[in-house]
Amino acid sequence: MGDQRICNGRNVLKTLACPIEGTVFTPVPHRGKSPARNIRQVKGWAATRSRGVGQMDDSNNNVEPFPSMFLPENGVIPLHGHPRWSEVPRRSRRTDGGISRTVDMNLPQSTLHRRQSRDNASEVDNEAISNPREERSNLFNLATDSLQGRPNRLERPETFSGWLQRLDKRLASTVLVLLLLTLYFASNNLSVLFLDHSPYDLDSASPDGTLGILLHPEDHSYRRPRQLTEYWNVTSEYRAPDGVLKKIYLINGQFPGPLIECRTGDRLTIHVTNQLEKAEEKISIHWHGLNMRGANAMDGASGFTQCSIPPNRTFTYDFQIDSDSVGTFWYHAHSDVLRGDGMYGGLVVHGAKDRSRDLERYRGEKEVLFLIGDWYHRSAPEVLDWYMSIRGFRNEPVPDSMLINGAGKFTCSRAVPARPVVCHEKWRGKTPGLFDDSLRGIPTRLRIVNVGQLAGFTLGVSSGSLTPLTVDGGQPIIGTPADSVGILHPGERVDILLQWDKSIKLADWRMRISFDQENFKYPNLALQSHQSFPFFTSRTIDTASLMHDWEMGLETPRTPFALDKARADVTPPHNYDKIPHTADHTILLYVKTEQRSQFGNHPMGFINRTSWAPQATPPLPLNTLPRESWDSHQFIPFIPIPKSKPLWVDIILNNLDDDSHPFHIHGYNFYVLSSHRADHGWGSYSPYAKVGDTAIKPNLNLVDPLRKDTFNVPRRGYAVLRFRADNPGIWMFHCHVLFHMASGMTMGLLVGGDDGHTNIDSEALDYCRSL
Template identity: 30%
Template sequence: MHFTTLVALALGSVVAGQNNYPNMPVDFLQTTNPVTPLPQGKPWGGATAQNTNPYTNPPNTGVIRSFDFTISRGKISPDGYEKNALLVNNQFPGPLIEANWGDTIQVTVHNEIVGPEEGTALHWHGLLQHGTQYMDGVPGISQCPIPPNGTFTYTFNADLYGTSWWHSHYSAQYVGGLFGPMIIHGPSIANYDIDVGPVLLTDYFHKDYYSLVEDVVSTDFNKVLQPSDNNLINGHNNFNCSTITLNSTAKCTSNAGVATFQFTAGKTHRLRLINAGAEGMQKFSIDGHNLTVIAQDFVPVNPYDTQVVTLGIGQRTDVLVKAPAGYKGKSFTMRSSLAGNGCSITIQPDATAVVYYDTMHTPNTTAWPAFLDSVAHQCANDPISITTPLYPMKPTPPTTTKEIDINFAQNETGYWLWTMNDVSFRANYNDPVFLLAATGNDSYPMDPEWNVYNFGTNSSIRIVISNPGPAAHPMHLHGHNFYVLDVGTGAWDGTTIVNADNPQRRDTQIVPAAGYLVIQFEADNPGAWPLHCHIAWHVSAGLYVTVLERPDEITATKVPSIMAQTCRDWSAFTGGYVIDQIDSGL
């Protein structure tokens, strides 16, 4: 199966009409709307990762990349256990979105979720959405949900470049299958020969997502901690069916198969690692191969070598893997394991795949000791001190600082909920915060459960997150790549900034258990931006705030009429159908 891809990218040679990522399962391939080849050359001109500020004046290629997504229910068995799932174009994982930096991406979404009916919305993880804040895809914040049998077209700019993913932001739908990879090609970061493409790392649950949400947002603490059943690499892994008791209708086979990756001896390969899971922190490694990190989230970094990469949910890391000439004819095990020692809750933590040269055969290789040690003991990101962005930027002094405390407790009705500054978030699907702000209505809190922080005209915002509890949280901020000033256990000393002249930047960072995270960002993107834990169950249980940024300027946004129409459509649907919103809504 083939699809038309981009040609003559600066990142390597790509031939029109060929699949640029032959190691990906065919489920990923976007065939309904093939990408139109660009002319020869670099559409971003003379911009490089070293000399160009990626946040100002992105290129405008004038090219529209169109995709058509139909969301429906179906059955899948990627690890051998058959289950009900939510699918896009009948695919799991969902289709690849691929574009050039500066392109316009259009995704037309048809909501055909029935039996029962559900709304939906899709989020484009990590993109800034400058000028298209209403296309961020978060119901109750940037839009009303797309109602059943409804259609909505997202139109937004590929305003950053690198590796990311898209996913539903309606309840925990993405755990049920609504997610897929996103690649935006841009200036060269480092030299390599072969772009292997996305490597999706996902913990995997056999129960349907709605039943899981019912359990994790409940009054029974014993149900709150739901273990994943398996772990997948690019949608594949075996599951040991003998470990479970099957009912009369359940189907399970223990030899579903694993993903395979063909490498070429003597060549350097680029792998685009994505943690698209629900709860688990991933530790990635390839036996016998060193990894050179070249990007984290949408930020190119000065390369450094390692044998294991840690990815919290929502994080991406691009690595280069040099294949020695002597590896010809050999096979090796690729590993991604869910971090142990209470860090991730799982039944089967280890996902494997096969890296082979020339002829595929079962490998018999040994994991790096550093990988085993990290899986067993490190429930945090790799040290931020080893990361410096290729394009250096120094934070300006903050004009305001907000302290936020994370907590977990029962509310008055006995439900176990996560809070940020003692408030557990709950979305109002019918009144999106950004659309209200665009009409000049920014007198929050209109409802305390919305947990809106109005930062007014502040130009540089610092947020100190304290996490005294036993769980680590991958914190994600929409609309920005933030500076990671410091992170650690205990309490922040109030002064330390790691790599102060050029700190790490990314859009998702883990705050460790019994620890803290200090982030900062320039308030240059007026909008209503979610800041939340990316563990699906934690944001379902309210671990969320909205950063309201430059509200006076939001009123100048030209919001297209389709946004109001979607809200009218949603209102018409809910007028005759009661939504059972059992969680925060996100």
């Protein structure tokens, strides 16, 4: 080769002098460390740790820092090939047995500037090698800095980071951990503003009172039907139902709203006035579970049957309770997400009773209403905005707290730094009782409603027994005594008979509520998912001791009752429809939450690839518009009502999500003929599948299925729901998880009408035009 010559029997570059005879350099993988730290001795050389790791020394203490990655076995040292090395040669000197040898190599340009005077000298610079330890340390630092792409440390002053790197690693780690802990506790203290006294109502439930709402069926079951008139004013105010200050909605200054307790046949006239301040705070009220037979316009579904009530306007709801609507119900806002900020209340309809037969029963049995649900410390619009944004990563927001009839207990120290709160320690660490002491030992009917936005829950007792009686709108079920009942999902209701165990001492009588965490995709340190409450006001419980019971497993249910496995009680005198073997009409649905580019990649709820939004042009409810003017967001199948007899309709609801979806139907009750959750795959079902399809075929229960208006469709599963279409109108059908409904997981059913055309509601249209 023209640029090489023979040296010790090997080819070397002409620019390099022959190395010492018998010396061989072997490259060693540096395994992620600096190349200069992995040089190994082969012949006559020693890697001396005392003189600096990675430097080679011979018997005359002459040192050269040769990086292993540039030392091939043929003796050639191609340092000039590295892009950061200068093309200007330099002579490096070493001696062996009194004979001076020279090796030409290329060093960084900065090194040449450093030692320019020595490069011009012809003799050995004794002063330069008078301190070999300092010399090799500087060369080692220069070599490693150049190889790692760092500036020459000899040309700049030492920085704080450089000084920190030279500290002992253990000391640096200790300092870092202490710094992080200090920042964490400082930010945590800043996330909570503790209040001892406040002008706001921080104790919405008195510690001397009870959490349960005592009902009076004896005042309604034996009287004649009558007219009930209410005047409601909707306002907002800052309150702290669980100790954390938040803006909530009030009806007549109450949270929850006023209790409606009535009987079948009563006529309700409720004048609702919106006294909110913001123009976007429009409201409507839905009567959850009532069939609203013959009163579709009073259903309260904004965008379907009415225009929302703007501020400073009034709307009157006027309807009669039909004979089929007996049981536990509730009402709540059905516009935007106002339900999440407290606009709801209890509604109980008692059936007509024979005074001579049942008076003694009510003397020996009491009824108590519990509105139980999850609670967020941020406003519902803020929570929805987080869910719809990229910050949520398509995860449903996990709640912060739990409320029973508008009251709860939050430990202020559990506040998360990312969500600062104004907090007040309610009840001073003591949890009040559920019942008045006068109910001790008396069998009590518990009417339970899940008013939450996301989470289902299980209810249990530490002593006594719970026997489920009815679900949703009064459907009797075959219940067995248990110590826990669940899971009750958002919108669902259950009536339970509580019977006392008089052998248990009073201090051990408590009720426990545990959130189902299936839809919780991330941990929320602020939430206490398991909470216990004493039965009676005379026996308050220390909250800390209750948490200890949960952690030790002392509150674990032993004999649970699964509501999704319950069967209807069809024995006389219970009224029960004769369910046909086949349906006259089938609606096949697929629901899923998806992110699509045309919606800005926000998580949107879809039913058969349609995401619902209110009618845009013109912005009127659907019952005021002809069907042909509805836009593409209105997925509303038509179901005719023949003159001969009503049709039986099947809704086959396939859930393609990893979340469960509690679906609620307006205007009807349906029979749950089948429900399935897949162990693998999507678990969907279609009656139109081809022959030989391996999809799971449902076993339809036509004997004793549950009759409900809200049912939880399991993740990656399906449900077959059947109802008799005999109630004309436009009825909403949607997921009752607030964020799923607000993101579009909604559709409707148009029942009756003239060949699929709507009957225009002139009164609703006149109201909308007057706004």
